[in-house]
Amino acid sequence: MSKKNHDYYYSYTSPPTSASGSQSAEPSAPSLGQTDEAMSLPSYQDALGGTSPLPSHSEFEGLTRDTTIPPYNPDLNSYASVSSPTMFNTASKRHCFLGRPPPPGYSIYGAKFLTKKEGVISRDTHLNTDGEALVQFLQQHNTAPRLKINFHGYHEETHYRTRNTRDEDGNWREEREPVTKQVDDFQFSIDCSDEVSPQCHGIYVMPDPKTGAIKTVRELCDEYVHTNSQLKELRLTKVINWNYAQLTRAFTAAIRSHGYRHSVAITYELENYRIYVKSNSTISQMVDHKAIRVLFFITCLWILAWPILLLFRHQFGHRTLKSEWTMRCTEQQWYDQHLREVLSQISPVASFGNVPFII
Template sequence: MIIPDDDKKKADPATEPLIGSSSHVQVPEEAPPPSFQESLAAGAGPSTAVKNPYSYYNGNLADSDVFVPPGGEEPPPFTPYQAEFFVSGDSIISHDKHLNEDGEALYRFLLSHAETPPTFYVHLRGVHTESRTRMVSRRVNDGQYRTHHEHYTENIVDFDFPIDIGQHISSGPVHWSVPDEEPAYRGKMYREVETGEFAHAGDLEGIVQQRERRHASRTQVKMGKARRQERRDRGLPPWASLECESGPGHTGADVQHTRVLKSSQTLRQWADEYCASDKLLKEFTYENVVYGWHLVNLQLAIEAAIKSTYYTGKLTVEFKSSNSKICVRPDSQFSRMLSNKWIKLVLILLFIYPFIYLYKRFGRRGGGRWEVCGGAYALKSWRLVDPSSEPPPPFPGTAASDSRVVYTRTGTARIVGLREGEWFQQWEKTIRRAVTGRLKSTVPLKEPDETTSAAMMLDGYRPHGQF
């Protein structure tokens, strides 16, 4: 493009070189910057931006002068992969194809669903039997009907209601894995233990390095089940070692900060191993566990409170949970059929399911189970505090004036969450009232009965638990 001579002469004075000394040059007086109202009046709108897209005001690019080319909109925000799933019983089940092929997707799927704690409640039920008599007419040999009395027993439900405990979960999840010496399902249809040796030498990139495993004996399986049940009854976390907790001076704070991933493989490596398997009826299970309360002692306290109402029927106190398992299974029509409990029941009644189990147990590409990890949620936990703020006593295990503080070998620990004794103190009167009132409900109770306002007005009255 040819530039006319007139435009060359009209150069910008600010870019002209200074000639001579500064005393002979007259610098024009700098004008103050325009106000905001003057800038708006100047018409700095879209039309101005198109004419001069790179114009600057006071050294900065004006908001109205930003040029957006066609198709240059900002990309949508990143969204994680949403796998399809459904809830069946106390399990979250998914047959998503991507979760069976990508270990990272399976790992993220487990972590995302583990953020929601399971529902945990105690179910109270009382039943007694009554003998009743009814008139029954039966046909005898001569063709005549004769009526006689028949005695029978009938179960009468006195009370049946649950109480929500999961609302008091104070922390979690803590992702844990089973120890190598613990019998567990590690890809086969029977429980195995790790030997600590590798089956194949070398570590190829992108391939899971397989470890040698040994079939667990019946004695090991039986002892493993007993240890898991004892941990649950005593409110211990799934990674706690019972052998180390039987010594004197033990408190829950001693096992709260121990290593929780006791397996030789990480959770991500277990997910990669599952996805690399070619089994047709494989299954990966992630179990959510609620711990922290001594459930046996709490059960005995609840039974004693009910019996104090002179109840003599058959009493049942059970701790249950729902949405406690996350199961991932292959994306096939046959696998989806087995996930349907009604179809599975029909297969059992027709004696077809035993043959399916034999194929899963002995077939080369039959079935495989992975039950090696999970998430732990604490109702009551111990948190180490700064020892400078609370000096330790002469002997470990001595309680301080604050009942929620205990001194252990590892330092000062403070209880976080609601203790089972505090919970029972709040609910004891409500449990007795519900039993005597023959309460029957399928909706878990969430709030205990409160002290009446009339009782609070009495001189000398103290609410239950205050001294």
């Protein structure tokens, strides 16, 4: 089973089983004459086959939780949807200062931002000059990410196409060449966003790799605003702690026991999982502009430009600033709740491997 792992995306692909090339393979799925009630669904433990549980990969290894600020403040979030920069007087509002009242005249800054599939991006000038406003912005938008699980089953079919060509003597000759294409057997998604806990369990920061000093989120934000660079950017990544590998192994085994023998890909896709703050400089906006990126790619200027940009770009928090989220249910509970829904969309197919066709 191959696996790809990233901060925001998990993908597992199981290749075809050995039975897929044999016509005599007997799937364990019930016959068409059996009723739904007679259908035996494998339990979570049965699907895992009694093997030892797979360890859940921790995205927070080496990071330290910042206990000096709350990961999310509902008082701040009420200002997270403003369309233009504004200042809000919070003298009459409750604010979390570790039990202390806010300073006199304390205000919350509502920054301009752009919402995309992966999260929010802001180039607000004030966020690039005020560390406190930057911390507020991270708290405002540190809301629960959305999770979707994609199920994809497919196989390959090879056919031969013929074409006529002339040989060196000018005579016509017929040639056959194989063409292999992917055929989708099933492809669907299940939205798990409602099952993501709305409560963040903390914001984590990576200690300084050279000195080992532990920074707070505020110190990281202050370091960002004091950096004099037109290509600086800060990123917070939201991570859902779940044992994706074990859940995937259980569903893959259940799909196999249902009679499906071809390739199975199960991917976990996040939305609203990042918060970006970037410089408002012209060069920073040009670097992110799609048209300019395409132009650089077509003209091959990226070969010269990209190394220079990587050299002068200052990235904060890209691998060192994360917030922790969990699911309302365990992997086994989610499996039990959705197994019938998954298998009902998968038809056991007779597997004959790659059958050649002549066109």
